[in-house]
Amino acid sequence: MEVRIEEKKRKERREKALFGQWWRIFKANRVAYVSLYILIGITLISLFADFIAPYSPYEFDIRRAREPPSLEHPFGLDEIGRDLLSRVIHGGRYSIGIAYAAVFLGASIGVILGLISGYYGGIIDDIIQRFTDAMLSLPTILLAIALVTVLGVGVTSLIIAVGLSTVPIYIRLTRGLVLQVRNMDYVLAAKILGKRDTYIIFRHILPNIASPIIVQSTYYLGLTILIASGLGFLGLGVPPPTPEWGAMIGRGREFLISSPHIVAFPGIFILITALCFNLIGDGLRDALDPKMAKYIRRGRI
Amino acid sequence: MKILEVRNLKVYYFLHRGIVKAVDGVSFSVEEGEILGIAGESGSGKSTLAHSILRLIKPPGEIVEGEIIFQGKDLTKLSEDEMREIRGRDISMVFQDPNTYLNPIMKVGLQVAEVYEAHQNAKIETVLDKVVNLFKKVKITDPEKRIYSYPHELSGGMKQRALISMAVALKPKLIILDEPTSALDVTIQLEIVNLLKEMKEELNASMIFISHDLELLSEITDKLMIMYAGKVVEYGSTKEVFNNPKHPYTEALINSIKYIRKDTLPTIEGEPPSLINPPNGCRFHPRCPKKFDICDKTEPSLITIDGRKVSCHLYGEEE
Numbered sequence: 001m002e003v004r005i006e007e008k009k010r011k012e013r014r015e016k017a018l019f020g021q022w023w024r025i026f027k028a029n030r031v032a033y034v035s036l037y038i039l040i041g042i043t044l045i046s047l048f049a050d051f052i053a054p055y056s057p058y059e060f061d062i063r064r065a066r067e068p069p070s071l072e073h074p075f076g077l078d079e080i081g082r083d084l085l086s087r088v089i090h091g092g093r094y095s096i097g098i099a100y101a102a103v104f105l106g107a108s109i110g111v112i113l114g115l116i117s118g119y120y121g122g123i124i125d126d127i128i129q130r131f132t133d134a135m136l137s138l139p140t141i142l143l144a145i146a147l148v149t150v151l152g153v154g155v156t157s158l159i160i161a162v163g164l165s166t167v168p169i170y171i172r173l174t175r176g177l178v179l180q181v182r183n184m185d186y187v188l189a190a191k192i193l194g195k196r197d198t199y200i201i202f203r204h205i206l207p208n209i210a211s212p213i214i215v216q217s218t219y220y221l222g223l224t225i226l227i228a229s230g231l232g233f234l235g236l237g238v239p240p241p242t243p244e245w246g247a248m249i250g251r252g253r254e255f256l257i258s259s260p261h262i263v264a265f266p267g268i269f270i271l272i273t274a275l276c277f278n279l280i281g282d283g284l285r286d287a288l289d290p291k292m293a294k295y296i297r298r299g300r301i
Numbered sequence: 302m303k304i305l306e307v308r309n310l311k312v313y314y315f316l317h318r319g320i321v322k323a324v325d326g327v328s329f330s331v332e333e334g335e336i337l338g339i340a341g342e343s344g345s346g347k348s349t350l351a352h353s354i355l356r357l358i359k360p361p362g363e364i365v366e367g368e369i370i371f372q373g374k375d376l377t378k379l380s381e382d383e384m385r386e387i388r389g390r391d392i393s394m395v396f397q398d399p400n401t402y403l404n405p406i407m408k409v410g411l412q413v414a415e416v417y418e419a420h421q422n423a424k425i426e427t428v429l430d431k432v433v434n435l436f437k438k439v440k441i442t443d444p445e446k447r448i449y450s451y452p453h454e455l456s457g458g459m460k461q462r463a464l465i466s467m468a469v470a471l472k473p474k475l476i477i478l479d480e481p482t483s484a485l486d487v488t489i490q491l492e493i494v495n496l497l498k499e500m501k502e503e504l505n506a507s508m509i510f511i512s513h514d515l516e517l518l519s520e521i522t523d524k525l526m527i528m529y530a531g532k533v534v535e536y537g538s539t540k541e542v543f544n545n546p547k548h549p550y551t552e553a554l555i556n557s558i559k560y561i562r563k564d565t566l567p568t569i570e571g572e573p574p575s576l577i578n579p580p581n582g583c584r585f586h587p588r589c590p591k592k593f594d595i596c597d598k599t600e601p602s603l604i605t606i607d608g609r610k611v612s613c614h615l616y617g618e619e620e
Contacts, residue, residue, distance in 0.1 A: 185401035192355055193467060194389030195419040203415070204404050 025287040032283020035276040042273055046092030055083035057090040057243045066259040076261040079252060087243040088265050094244040096273065098159055099224040103217050105163030106224075110170020111213060115201050117171060118178025128171065135168035144227050148236045155238050158231060162224050173216055177209035184208075211288035215281055222277030229270050245270050303370075304474055304507050305354070306330040310367035312346075312353045319577040323349040323362070325531040328603075331475065336501065336508045338522030338539060340515055340554070344573050346531040347511045351477050354509075355392060356384050372474070390420050393468040394477045395497075398484040399460035403452040409463050410436075410448020416470045435466040438503075439496060458489040462496065469500050476501070477509045482517070494521060515558050519543040527551045530574050530584040537609025547611040549591045583614065591615060 027033050045052055055073075061081040069076040075084035117128040135143060144165040151157035181187065182205065190200045225245075231237045232246025233253075240247065245266040252262030308328050314321040324346045331337050339347050353364055356376060369376040371392065376384065396402040404412060410432045417428040429448065436444030439462040452460055461481065468476055478497065482490040498521060501508055512518055518525060518539065525539040527550065535548040546552040553569045571588040574580055580587055586596040595614050603612045 185396065185398065186404040188357070189394075189396060189402040189464070189467075190404075190415075191357060192388055192394045193416050193419070194385050194387070195415060196385070199415065199419060203407065207406050208404070 022284075022287040026283050029283040029286060032279050035279040035283070038272065039276040039280065042092055042269070042276075043096060045089055046096055049086075049090045049093055053083075053086035053089040055086045057082060057087045058241055059083075066255055066262065068259065069261055075265045076259070078248070078262050079255055079259075084262065084265055087248060088245070088269055091243040091245045091248060091266060092269065092273075094155065094238055094242060095225055095228060095246070095270070098155065098162065098228045098244075099221050101159045102162035102224045102228070103166065103220045105159060106166035106220070107170055107213065107217055109164070110167040111174045111206075113167070114171040114174025115178055115206065118175040119182060119197070119201055119205065125175075129175075132168045132171045135165075136172070140165045140169075140223075141227055141230055144231060145234070145236060148231060153236060153239050155242075158228060158237055162227050162231070165227070166220055166224065170213075170216070174209065174213065177212060178205055181205050181208050211284075215285045215288060218277055218281035218284055222274040222281070225270060225274050225277070302333045303330045304333050304372065305509075306368075306370040307354070308368045308370070310350070310353065310369065311365045312349050312358055313363060313365050315361045315363065316577075321576045322531050322579065323576060324353065326367075327528070327531075327533055329526055329533070329536060331507045331509060333474075333507055334501075334505055335524065336510055336522045338518035338525045339509060339511045339528060340513065340518055340525065341528035342513075342573050344530075344576070345528040346576075347528055348479055350528075351394070351479050351509065351511055354477065355388055355394065386420070389416055389473070390471045391473055392475045392477065393471070393473040394479060395461075395465055395468045395481045397480040399457055399464050400452075400484070402464055403460055405452055407451075408449050409452060409455065409460075410450075413448075413463065413467050413470060416467055420471055431470075432466075435470055436463070439463070439466045439469075439500075441466070457485055458492065461485060461489075461493055465493075465496065465500065469504060469506075472504050473506060475507045475509070477511070479511050480513065481510075483513065490517075497521075515543070515554055527554065530579055531576060532584060533603060533610070533612065534585065535609065535611050536603075541607070541609055547606065547609070547616065548585075548613045549589050549615075550585050553590075583612075 059082065061077070063081065064077050065079055065081040067073065067077040067081070073083050073085065075088060078084050078087060113128055117125045138146070144161045147161035147164055148157060151161055187200060187204055190204050228237060228244070229246025229249070232244045232248075233250035235247075235250060237247050237250075238244045240251070248266040249263050249270075252259075252266075256263055307330070310324055310327045311322070312324040314323055327346075327350060329337065339350065341347050349358070349362070352358055354369055354371075354376070356364070356369075356379075358364060364377055367377070371387070376387070379387070403409065410429065411425060413432045413435060414425045414428045417423045417431060418425055421428075432448055433444045436447060441447050441459055441462050447455070447459070447463075452463075455463065465481075481497065482493050485493060494517065497508070500506075510518060510522055522539045524537065525542045526536040527534050527542070527548065529550050535542055535546065535551045542551060543555065546555055550569075553567070556567045557569065569588055574584055574587070580597065582595070582597040582599055583589070583592075583601050586592045589596065593614070599614075601612045601614045603610045604616060606616050
């Protein structure tokens with residue numbers, strides 16, 4: 001008994017040294033912790049799709065189209081007789097990859113513009129904010145549709161469209177956070193000691209506002225998967241025959257009644273992935289918020 | 302030799318409610334190696350004055366008039382880039398509350414190293430030795446380890462020492478101390494004041510020491526300037542001002558710190574005046590025990606008397 005407690009303590013100490021407090025709090029949130037593992041699993045499966053998928057995602061057999069799930073083909077065959085399991089596995093690459101790339105793009109642009117807008121204020125702030133207002137007046141999905149229409153259909157333009165459509169909210173979020181931190185004494189101290197604006201922005205302000213942005217990004221990963229799938233469903237996503245989850249649902253919807261499995265399996269994966277991202281976001285939010293951390297240390301949660 | 306000369310400085314804040322004349326026509330100078338004390342109540346313009354020397358007044362505040370001559374250059378006319386070069390290198394500052402002036406999520410040593418990085422384009426890894434030496438100088442125990450500590454791992458006194466090391470890193474000519482001890486324990490205050498004196502001797506720097514604590518100022522400063530409602534009311538050598546105050550306000554301030562020897566605590570009646578609508582005439586007259594007919598009509602000018610400057614009608618006739 002004694003030994004086991006000692007062992008547990010040592011493990012905890014080592015974890016604290018490695019990841020800090022927030023990892024322990026995140027781990028205590030079982031739902032978020034399990035979601036993280038599911039997501040890592042889905043990501044790994046998509047990454048190694050070439051080795052895992054039992055069949056080619058492109059090879060078709062029109063005679064066996066819409067065959068329901070069987071032992072040979074666990075997810076069944078799609079509308080022109082391609083193995084649905086293989087397509088779902090390969091599709092993760094596009095759906096999740098697009099989400100990561102789009103959020104990375106959107107966050108980079110949005111955060112930088114938000115930092116500039118909030119830090120300098122004045123006329124630069126006004127210009128960026130009016131631009132943001134204009135973009136925010138359209139719903140995210142409509143904005144993405146508009147951008148795809150302009151950029152044309154394809155993986156790259158899908159990433160750019162979905163990424164750019166998240167920019168205005170990143171600008172707003174970052175600007176708000178910068179306004180809070182900008183008037184902190186340590187920012188003034190840095191200025192008084194003659195440090196450059198770029199130093200102050202990237203070394204003193206950005207690290208202090210990083211956690212809400214990270215949390216927002218996890219939520220956005222979930223949202224962009226939905227947007228990308230939505231565009232795919234509308235035929236504005238990746239062109240066929242590329243296996244992307246949204247596009248798969250879009251093409252399978254004609255057979256929704258007769259062969260529901262064509263729509264169901266990609267749908268389930270979209271659902272699980274988006275849900276996992278959101279649950280991880282919740283976990284991270286609790287873990288990275290120092291006020292929350294205090295309650296957890298006191299054992300109230 | 303004069304290292305800093307401020308001439309007729311006016312700093313106003315333009316608010317919707319009106320214009321706040323936070324610093325209204327202040328002139329003074331700091332000699333090389335001298336410590337100038339600035340005292341006054343809250344809201345008398347001390348901190349605004351300190352920030353305007355470094356040109357850190359943010360809108361709606363503005364330096365509307367006056368010259369700040371530092372080593373022959375008028376700081377009010379420099380570009381923002383030239384000003385940045387001066388901040389931290391030639392003029393630096395130590396702050397009131399060490400808890401809020403350090404970035405909470407950055408290691409202390411790296412924050413100090415950044416000063417070298419910003420001014421000498423040095424890589425952080427190459428200046429860490431210098432930071433360790435600085436920490437030794439300001440008597441931070443175990444400096445090799447402390448440079449990797451986060452601010453919350455240090456005590457208040459240690460944090461203030463770290464901030465002082467930042468301020469003296471580039472051997473500035475002028476250090477502005479904005480109430481450097483008021484957030485610290487009394488026992489630590491003395492240590493910090495002694496450290497500041499040592500640093501001053503070592504660097505042969507001049508200092509502007511802003512504080513509420515007249516007793517402290519009387520101990521360490523060479524000259525003393527008393528401010529009231531944005532104006533200088535008395536300015537002269539510390540010994541004379543402290544032992545023989547001319548202005549009724551100075552007198553009242555000094556009386557209020559010598560209360561231990563008396564039965565009741567002497568206070569100054571009333572409150573500091575609004576800076577948007579300051580009283581006519583002498584700004585102190587509504588609270589002045591020695592006021593007479595002319596006080597609420599004309600504003601007294603700063604006159605020289607017995608080798609010091611006083612702004613009071615009591616001494617008007619002697620000019």
